[in-house]
Amino acid sequence: MKEFIRIASGQGYWGDRFDAPIDQVKEGPVDYVVMDYLAEVTMSIMQKQKSRDPNLGYAKDFIPLMKTLLPLLVEKNVKLITNAGGVNPVACMLAVRQVAEDLGLSGLKIAAVYGDDILGQIDSMIASGHPMNNMETGEPLTKIRKNLSSANVYFGARPVVEALEQGAQIIVTGRVTDTGISLAPMIHEFGWKWDDWDKLAAGVVGGHINECGAQASGGNFFQGWKDVPNMERIGFPIVEAYPDGTLIVTKHESLGGLVNERSIKEQLVYELGDPTDYITPDVVADFTSIKLKQIAENRVKVYDIKGFPDTEFYKVSISHFDGYTCIGQLTYSWPEALEKAQKAGDIIRKRIEYLGLEFDAIHTEYLGYNACHGTTSPPVVEPNEIVFLAGVRGHNRKMMQTFANEIVPLVLTGPPSVTGFGGGRPRVRDVIAYWPALLKKEAVSPKVLTMEVI
């Protein structure tokens, strides 16, 4: 057994800095690179792409990245685990295989983890006693059945471990949890059992630290952001995992960023609910058990983590079409910039009323005054400029378009010294809403397909 393994975060979300995973492999020793691509809304976009072309439905820009990254991974014997497979992991794997073949990387083993996409089985699942009611509102799924655009089960580390056992070096998955892709290598390398709750929980904490990329290593860092070195080449976090479940969070020395107790604490609380009940498909982790200790510069030990048995459910991420939004903006300048912008807000609301437009929500905000801090914002005295933001949400497409057409006319009919309308009429956008639900684990099983490049 290895003394420890290094699991490097290569991406915090789809659209993150493109060269981070390349740097993680180039700039020092790592054993695994993990890359998170998926968010709720991503799944429905990918589902739409797949419906137009059955060979699509995954993170398309992952493939050009592979052209650069694959030779490095092979040269340095580094494994890559990513949920870039979206709603079509097998197609994604085949595209990666094509790249590998073109590069002459014969012998490379590639795996796809799938079976999470249940969009085609929703009716049979409901019929066989899996209602998937909204876990926040309790409403039945039948309410939105005809508007469904994606439905995916969140798998944990299990199928990824299976792919690793089959010898895969590159693993592309569908909706595997962000934490599962970091936990899986630890289980595989150290032979952890599926009821080693404390160790599994440690792996989940390591995954939570990795899952947002540089947010654990000096990016979006509140306490001391001015002192973060070399942010233009910030080092993403690397979790050194030990067989007993101890972690050391670090980063490559040659890159920027920093790792200290404060940077780790900020990431630990990110998107956190009840800290004693951090539920994943494999284990429930207790974030109030985590201990931190800075043991050297840019090295923080994370240890003593406690975990509890997993629940009998998978979480399901379902998305559905739910009307439209439209947000327009104009910029007002000194003097009395805020008063002018607020007058514009007043006029827009009166126009909506006069034209008889009906919306589910109307919202106005003033960037430069209260768009971030809302009602906690103190008064501003004579700002140089204010951006007026007006948005509506509704289900009547025609009324939405009428609203969209009402913003630009304010330039010549409303308060003076206004600009920032270069984009013309704001766009009416579809709303893809999110429906969180639970599904008994026995209702679905993950699948693994491994191939060798010839």
Added chain:
Amino acid sequence: MKIQLVKIAHARSGDKGDTANAGIIALKPEYYPILKEQLTVERVKEHFKGMVLGEVERFEMPNIGAINFLLHNALGGGGTLTLKHDAQGKTYSTAFLRMEIEVDDNLQID
């Protein structure tokens, strides 16, 4: 004396649907008891009046000297439904740090 929370704490916030979470972290271990005493559910609700429309849940994390808050019904519908510029509540952390708290006059602040 009254000080702003930002003098003794740092923070990060994020979203879960229409709920924002904000983790408030003591800058020194000796500030954690102040957070526990001052950051009550009632005070936090009052601070976010008109902005957080639902319940406030509070979870103590003595291991890292932090308190995690869930601010329900706070993001204008959340996710893709919201019309708010800060759709994910990313800056609710700093809105929180504006909060005025009462501390001992002799408290040492760097």
